[in-house]
Amino acid sequence: MNLVGREPLIINNTLQHKLTKDMSIIYEEKVGSYLGFPIILHDGTLFGTLCAIDTVPYSFDDEEIEIMKSLSRILTNYLNDNIGLVAFSKIEEERQLEKVEAIGKMASGLAHEIGNPMQSIKGFIQYVFKDSNHNKDFQRIVMNEITRVEELISEFVLATQPSSPVIQMNNAIDVILPSVERIKSEAYAKGISITCSLEDHLPIINVEASQIQKVIMNVLRNSLEAIEQEGSIRVVAYRDPFHFLVIEVSDNGRGIPAGIIKKVGYPFFTTKDYGTGLGLSVSKNIIRAHGGTLNIESVGNGTKVSIRLPIAIEK
Known part of the structure; x- marks a missing residue:
């Protein structure tokens, strides 16, 4: 109006x-x-x-x-x-969007140009080793590395050109618990405990379960990497008064400096020596595509990531 x-x-x-x-x-x-x-x-x-x-x-x-x-x-x-300050923030935001848009156009082309040869290489390696019991470790390492490259290409495209989720009705507990279970062995190996506190009778959510599980596992892995020695991670899930499912992942790791926390989640921004800076960016895009939000808080010791997803309309 x-x-x-x-x-x-x-x-x-x-x-x-x-x-x-x-x-x-x-x-x-x-x-x-x-x-x-x-x-x-x-x-x-x-x-x-x-x-x-x-x-x-x-x-x-x-x-x-x-x-x-x-x-x-x-x-x-x-x-x-x-x-x-308002004008400067707007200019920076527009620059960021322009950069992501330009990279997105490049990403779709690269995904095709790199993805097809990778499939050929994968098939060739499987063929070469199919009748051989030798060098199985070599085969496993090469196949794992190729799979990792394919995952990076997928993350690259998702970070710059996110696709619409294929949503279905899912019980929230069936989405959350498998994600946590998959990470528990990694946590155990590092001496880190993961505890869950899930509200009784969690609601039904309209989501693409595999995408939400990918987000939860990414957040949990970030927590694992932030804890330098033995520590703990806590996963909480509940229904808030505004008809949203809230999933909170809290850790007692080193936290995020106040000066950079606003940049966390931007494509290609990372504080890791070996990271791509795509994980949280992809996660934010996935949650946004589901009509939700992903927020990061870091005060003193540790970090808390809060994921909010709309609850399915109950008929």
Whole structure:
């Protein structure tokens, strides 16, 4: 609804007001009344409008109008004081998106050009060793390395050109527990304990189970790598009041410095000597494609990753 102007606008009944009565969006979004104050920067630029909307016709009183006026003034002053930072952040964000878009175009081509030869090499190695009992260790190492290259290509494409998930109804516990079980042997080998605290009767979620399991395992592996000596990882899952499933993975590892935590999850950003910086980026894309969020907190000792996924509509 475009009601941006340079003067305050008060519409107590949008169904009767000449500016809004013929707007289809009024009926689609059920806007019954509107109160808006323009946000004008010190250079005269119209930044936008701070508005209040009710779903039914409503007469805004003087006190409410004065409150909105004060709020708009506070917001205007804040933007004027910080507009340089806002503009810089926007430019950096646009640069990041442009870089990812350019890499994405390159990624799809590389995936095809590298993927096909890899399949040929894989088939050739299997053929060469099919009748031989010798050098089985060599065959296993080569096949594992080829598989790893294929996984990296897949991650590269997912990080830059994420595909839509093929969702099905899944019990949350059937998605979470197998992911944890697959990582437990790696944790045990490092002397790290993993405990689960799952709420009773976890809900049904509409997800592509293999993708969500990939995310959970990636987060768990990051926790394993962050713990330098014996430590612990805790997995918690519950239904929040807003009809989301929340999965929290907490560790007592070295944590993430405050100066870089905002960059964690950007494609190709990593603090590891050997990492690609794609794991968390892919994970965020997967969760976003499912209508959820993935947030990272690191305060003092340890890190907590919170995954939120919408619960399936119960009929």
